[in-house]
Amino acid sequence: MDFRDGAHNLYHIIVAIGYLGLQLLWYFMQIIVSVWYHISIVGNMFESYFISYEVLNKYKSLHIGKLRYLAVVIESEEAHQTSKVIKLLQWLDSVGVKNVCLYDMNGVLKKSKDTIFQIMKNAKSIEEVNEDVTHHAPDHMTLEFVSYVDGKEAVAKAANLIFVENFKRHDIGGELDHQILLESHLNQALQIVGCKGPEPDLLLVYGPVRSHLGFPPWRIRYTEIVHMGSLNFMRYGSLIKAIYNFTKVRHNYGT
Amino acid sequence: MKFSSHTGLSQTLQVSLLNTPMQKSSGGITSHLLGGLCCYLRRCIFSVLSVGPLPNHITFIMDGNRRFAKKRNLGEGDGHKAGFSALLSILRYCYELGIKYVSVYAFSIDNFRRKPKEVQSVMDLMREKIEELLQQESIINEYGIRIHFIGNMQLLTEPVRVAAEKAMRVTANNQERVLLICIAYTSTDEIVHAVQESCKDKWNQIQASKEGKVSNGGSKINGLDLHFRDSCRDNATEACSSLHKGVKDAGEKDALLEQNSEKHSDNYSEGEITSCNGIVEITEERKYKQGETASIKLVDIEKHMYMAVAPDPDILIRTSGEDRLSNFLLWQTSACPLYAPKVLWPEIGLRHLVWVVLNFQRHHFYLEKKKKQF
Numbered sequence: 001m002d003f004r005d006g007a008h009n010l011y012h013i014i015v016a017i018g019y020l021g022l023q024l025l026w027y028f029m030q031i032i033v034s035v036w037y038h039i040s041i042v043g044n045m046f047e048s049y050f051i052s053y054e055v056l057n058k059y060k061s062l063h064i065g066k067l068r069y070l071a072v073v074i075e076s077e078e079a080h081q082t083s084k085v086i087k088l089l090q091w092l093d094s095v096g097v098k099n100v101c102l103y104d105m106n107g108v109l110k111k112s113k114d115t116i117f118q119i120m121k122n123a124k125s126i127e128e129v130n131e132d133v134t135h136h137a138p139d140h141m142t143l144e145f146v147s148y149v150d151g152k153e154a155v156a157k158a159a160n161l162i163f164v165e166n167f168k169r170h171d172i173g174g175e176l177d178h179q180i181l182l183e184s185h186l187n188q189a190l191q192i193v194g195c196k197g198p199e200p201d202l203l204l205v206y207g208p209v210r211s212h213l214g215f216p217p218w219r220i221r222y223t224e225i226v227h228m229g230s231l232n233f234m235r236y237g238s239l240i241k242a243i244y245n246f247t248k249v250r251h252n253y254g255t
Numbered sequence: 256m257k258f259s260s261h262t263g264l265s266q267t268l269q270v271s272l273l274n275t276p277m278q279k280s281s282g283g284i285t286s287h288l289l290g291g292l293c294c295y296l297r298r299c300i301f302s303v304l305s306v307g308p309l310p311n312h313i314t315f316i317m318d319g320n321r322r323f324a325k326k327r328n329l330g331e332g333d334g335h336k337a338g339f340s341a342l343l344s345i346l347r348y349c350y351e352l353g354i355k356y357v358s359v360y361a362f363s364i365d366n367f368r369r370k371p372k373e374v375q376s377v378m379d380l381m382r383e384k385i386e387e388l389l390q391q392e393s394i395i396n397e398y399g400i401r402i403h404f405i406g407n408m409q410l411l412t413e414p415v416r417v418a419a420e421k422a423m424r425v426t427a428n429n430q431e432r433v434l435l436i437c438i439a440y441t442s443t444d445e446i447v448h449a450v451q452e453s454c455k456d457k458w459n460q461i462q463a464s465k466e467g468k469v470s471n472g473g474s475k476i477n478g479l480d481l482h483f484r485d486s487c488r489d490n491a492t493e494a495c496s497s498l499h500k501g502v503k504d505a506g507e508k509d510a511l512l513e514q515n516s517e518k519h520s521d522n523y524s525e526g527e528i529t530s531c532n533g534i535v536e537i538t539e540e541r542k543y544k545q546g547e548t549a550s551i552k553l554v555d556i557e558k559h560m561y562m563a564v565a566p567d568p569d570i571l572i573r574t575s576g577e578d579r580l581s582n583f584l585l586w587q588t589s590a591c592p593l594y595a596p597k598v599l600w601p602e603i604g605l606r607h608l609v610w611v612v613l614n615f616q617r618h619h620f621y622l623e624k625k626k627k628q629f
Contacts, residue, residue, distance in 0.1 A: 025306075
């Protein structure tokens, strides 16, 4: 009896020690990942300083024409820092990027809209601009403010719109017209519901993780998504590097 | 944990799979032992990883097969064959780690625009590999995997569609793991399909409730109809004038749609239902507008997505370093970290998977917080 109890206890102790050992190994692996990240952050920092001071030649000339529409996704908690957002917009303006879509999940940027337009006197809202933004002459910036409700929920609104349109078309007592819904119909419905902006070519993510955080899904089909780190540590050189890398990308579009 | 001596293939042995069909590892005692050792080490690493939170669903964009073939001077189809064996080993790693759902982007609707000969050879390869997977000793039975084929199956050729449907039928009772193969899939096609299905559903719902009411009391309904028509006629002039005042240039000729674009709400008053031309039938239409019969909600659309059979992915991995999603799972990746290792798909190995899972574990708390906010 004692022997059995003893063996049982010993077994439990061994399992506990084993599990503790596994936990220690796991923390060790996480530390390796963190160390790697910190090294790469320091490396990026030096690289961005070299780019800012024009030491690296290849970043000196950017074919900015390739970037017709830029989207910036900002983590909502960091988006409260309106001064940083404005600084970013001023950098983009100086580089020559005139059409920018600002997204944050909770709509914090939408609330700061007025402040931003007060300071960025050169900028207009996309609602005021009638013609296709990607073709207008670059004398002013066009800003679009988007949040989570303009994504999936807009699709639900568009679906209701399409349903009502079909509802009106059928005869009394007849069957629903089983026409095939095309992408163009949905695009049209989405435009009416208020989603005016085109598909961005490049999406910059300022936040802890590379994720689009609910940006309207049908607009990022072939968008290059680049992680820029936290908005608190944003650097001009990193921005230039991201835009430069975008201009070098070759799209197959599936073929 | 079973120790299976035949399944611990090392990276070197995988190269031989390029030209030979799947077979048990032959060769001397050393390769046998090497395979066993690799398997044991792998299980040790996985037990360490299991200390932290593990993803429930990983998704892969298998990019780089053609580049791999070019790099190694192989024939055109060999890149895809190498890709398939890489897929098998990654599946094994994921399922061993305890990840229940794995999805892969096998063929996009955009890929149909490739040269017809290439499309045909890929289709033939897919059919061949589906048949192979359904063999008795394949990974499917080893892990009890249920297969789903996700996408617009009508775009596939008959033999492939038949093979896919057979695979889904045969594995329908498996419950331990799930493999989702996205074929003839794009996210925009999925969203359009879901919207269409939810419209059809809503229509059937309204028809069903209409029939129910008619069978209860026909004359009463007609009486109601007349009443509403009268009140609608009175309000129609009001509605028309407000319409002209508030209309925006949305490029749509239909007056009702223009109104909808201004309102953005589910509750419509009586007068707004009718068009300026006259009256339309419907007590039911009015009820729909007033929210009594509920309008189409987001959950209705999500219910009809092809990917509704699985939870949203926790990790997305696109090999060969491209930074875009190429119309894959755009709807489902709102809170999903996107990884883009530069390695080509046929060269992907255990170390890439371990690295990605460690990164996921680092950000898991933040991502859970984001998911709750949606």
